Amino acid sequence: MKIRAATKADMAQIFQLEQAAFGAHCYPDFLFRQLLDLWPHYLLVAEHDRACNSSLAGFVVGGIGESRHQGWIMSLAVDEQVRGAGIGKALLQTLLDKLSADGCQQIRLTVHPDNRAAGLYHALGFIHESTEADYFGPNEPRHVLLRSA
Numbered sequence: 001m002k003i004r005a006a007t008k009a010d011m012a013q014i015f016q017l018e019q020a021a022f023g024a025h026c027y028p029d030f031l032f033r034q035l036l037d038l039w040p041h042y043l044l045v046a047e048h049d050r051a052c053n054s055s056l057a058g059f060v061v062g063g064i065g066e067s068r069h070q071g072w073i074m075s076l077a078v079d080e081q082v083r084g085a086g087i088g089k090a091l092l093q094t095l096l097d098k099l100s101a102d103g104c105q106q107i108r109l110t111v112h113p114d115n116r117a118a119g120l121y122h123a124l125g126f127i128h129e130s131t132e133a134d135y136f137g138p139n140e141p142r143h144v145l146l147r148s149a
């Protein structure tokens with residue numbers, strides 16, 4: 001599996017992965033195009049090892065907060081057919097390393113209280129910081145997790 005920075009040619013497949021993972025609650029396609037302009041080093045894709053309908057196995061995207069010492073993980077998704085094989089962890093670890101190398105001392109993300117992805121985040125050093133019952137609107141609670149350098 002190869003992890004690399006995304007290019008404009010990856011936009012459609014990234015959005016497909018996002019849609020498949022988050023359904024109606026996904027980011028809009030044009031956001032990814034703008035994230036590519038904002039933080040090209042923090043939009044990473046994992047390529048499938050073998051020939052598949054889609055060449056991307058997953059992606060992760062991060063950004064920088066109000067202070068350049070504060071990073072955010074904005075989205076992470078892996079093709080359902082290849083989950084549980086370490087791809088999500090590898091994507092996330094690569095992005096965490098980049099954000100840390102760029103001076104981010106605190107990195108945050110949000111996760112739904114029922115999402116098993118929390119296990120992956122805890123394994124990579126994230127701890128619970130707070131919970132907002134309506135983070136993304138009514139009935140859209142999220143835990144905010146924090147990883148400190």
Ligand SMILES: CC(C)(COP(=O)(O)OP(=O)(O)OC[C@H]1O[C@@H](n2cnc3c(N)ncnc32)[C@H](O)[C@@H]1OP(=O)(O)O)[C@@H](O)C(=O)NCCC(=O)NCCS
Pocket residue numbers: 021022076077078079082083084085086087088089090110111112115116117118119120
């Ligand atoms: C979360 C996600 C990116 C993990 O990707 P992955 O390649 O399957 O993850 P890895 O194989 O590297 O790590 C697996 C870990 O993820 C966690 N996990 C989350 N969802 C899981 C699932 N459906 N099945 C198995 N493990 C899952 C487990 O803690 C697991 O840890 P373990 O191996 O110690 O049991 C992937 O399940 C996914 O795309 N989910 C839908 C989108 C999503 O919820 N994104 C996160 C939003 S906050």
